[in-house]
Amino acid sequence: MIPLQDSLTPLVADGLWQAFAVFLRIGAFVSIMPAFGESVIPTRVKLAIAFAFTLIVSPAIEVPSYATILLGDLIWLILSETINGLLLGIGLRLFILALQTTGSIAAQSTSLSQILGGAAVEPIPAMAYILVFAALALAVTAGLHIKAAALLIYSYDTLPIGQFPNPSDLSEWGLAQTSHAMSLAFTLAAPFVILSLLYNLALGAINKAMPQLMVAFVGAPVITAGGLFILCIASPLLLSTWLDALDAYLANPFGARP
Template sequence: MTSGAVSLLAREAVLAAFLVFCRVGGALMLMPGIGGRHIPMRVRVFLALALSFAFLPLVLDQVAPKVRTAGSGDFVFMIAGELLTGLLIGLLARLYVTALQFATSFIAQAVGVSPMPGASVEEDEQLPILATLIVFSATALIFVADLHLELVKGLVDSFARVPPGSLLAVRPALVDLVDQMSAVFLVAVRLCGPFILYSVMVNFAVGLINKFTPQIPVYFVATPFVTAGGLLLLYVSVEPLLSAFLVAFSQWLKAG
């Protein structure tokens, strides 16, 4: 093999590896547990590089022909397509954590501990400390249950479903995004359903008592009891809540 052929193969391998890195890096930017602000940027870059080199032998036969026939302008479009595909995969996974944050923020408000601020696990915005605790527990359980390996497997399978180097089809991507948002909204409602019922019943009872005894500040008197009842309900339901979240997340991963 001549030196020119060797350099051509080396060029194809480098460009193919860069395209794989674009999709993997775009997905890791938004994936739950990995794309959070608590993971240093350098660690995420090295993790994306490691996964890209691990994926390259598996997808080289699919990526190399596209790189071989692509010009400079075509390669720019291929980079954009790989980045958008990776970002879409990461966003679809992150929506579940966003739904859990929404549900746990409502739970903290229903229990009466929402004024206690805490740092968010995944983002820069502040969350109630109760929501931070539950979201952190759910994120840890994702890794304990090896669901992060399913995410990695889904990334590998995405190269077969979405051909490397092709621009992301906007309409199917928007349909997938809307369907995912509908699914995670139902998951969020299901997770905080007991607390919705608790909040309605407690506020109705407090309002009714206040109507009969307007001379007594019933709301301020009842606040500690409302919080105690909400914490007791949380103690009973936190394990089924986390289990339901993991089941919904794992079902989405298996369904692809």
């Protein structure tokens, strides 16, 4: 029994060290990733999800031996892996911010910006809540957890363990991701902006032709009903476009953006 314990001790130590090194990146990633890292998810549940991802990713990753790690190397490893995990999570979180921006633009264009605007920690209009929660449900149904695990495994090829990303490359990547998120947001909100433009043009023409008519009181229900109608019929296409963009990021998080 004693020889067996002596032979298992190094294996257990190596396994725990490898899980710890991988958990540093995964824990930071899970804390802000969509669906699994939302503020409504309890911290214990997030921790359990991070442990589950660690068990999946850890066998595929090769980490330096703990016997060669000094205190300075350990601190460097903790900092670098935490930052690398946050970078991957921020890239995904930008897609949620794009949907929130889409909902805000759509609500502002259709006079629905104040409905339930301050009902949560992040004061966004009801349209944004609908789009975000529908997108999260769609992403999870489409296998977000599987794609996220693959993203974490392949991220070690671009961001090796224990190494900080190049600052110049990081700034270019951040600028490209932010630009892509804003472009996606304005693209998804285009139907509502076009509706608002046509509505205001028509309202101006009616007001010019009939100055005595209170066109604002007559036209306000029209723009509200039109916005809800477009949300109903355009949401499947908007969410499908959003999911395609998310899948493109998960497949190549550091690739060039169109």
